[in-house]
Amino acid sequence: MGQLTAFRINHQEIDAPKHEAVFELLRRAGFVGALWRKPTEHQWSVVGEVDGLEVIVSCLVGDQQDGFFLQVQNPKAREWLLDFLAENDWWDVEVRAEPIHEVAEPAPWIALTVVIGAVALFGWVVTSIGLRGG
Numbered sequence: 001m002g003q004l005t006a007f008r009i010n011h012q013e014i015d016a017p018k019h020e021a022v023f024e025l026l027r028r029a030g031f032v033g034a035l036w037r038k039p040t041e042h043q044w045s046v047v048g049e050v051d052g053l054e055v056i057v058s059c060l061v062g063d064q065q066d067g068f069f070l071q072v073q074n075p076k077a078r079e080w081l082l083d084f085l086a087e088n089d090w091w092d093v094e095v096r097a098e099p100i101h102e103v104a105e106p107a108p109w110i111a112l113t114v115v116i117g118a119v120a121l122f123g124w125v126v127t128s129i130g131l132r133g134g
Contacts, residue, residue: 018093019043019059019068025088026057034058043068050080056100057081069094 031048043059055077062069078097
C-alpha cells in the first residue's frame with residue numbers, strides 16, 4: 001500500500017498512495033475529515049452531505065490488490081460514491097455498504113456507581129474523623 005503512483009485529480013497530477021489520492025478527491029469535493037473515538041483499522045474517514053444525504057466514507061485496510069476498500073453506511077451512499085468515483089475515472093475502487101459502528105457511550109450505571117462510591121468514601125472519611133475525636 002506504500003507505493004506512490006501518479007493520479008490525476010481535477011486535471012492535476014499527484015503522486016500518492018491510491019487510498020490517499022481518493023481521500024484528496026473527496027476532500028476537494030467538499031468532504032471533511034471525521035474523527036473516530038477509538039483507533040480502528042481505518043486509514044481515514046470523511047463525512048459530507050450530498051443532496052440531503054449524509055455520506056460517511058471510511059477507508060479500511062483490506063486484502064484487495066490495492067490493500068484497502070471504502071465503506072459507506074448504506075446502499076444509497078454506495079451508489080452515489082460509485083457514480084462519483086466513476087465520473088473521476090476511478091472504476092477499480094471497491095466500495096462496500098455496511099453499517100458503520102461508532103464506539104458506544106458508557107452506560108449510565110457506570111456514573112451512578114462512581115457517585116455511590118464517592119458518597120461511601122466521604123461517609124467513611126467523616127466517620128473516621130468522628131471516631132478519633134477530632
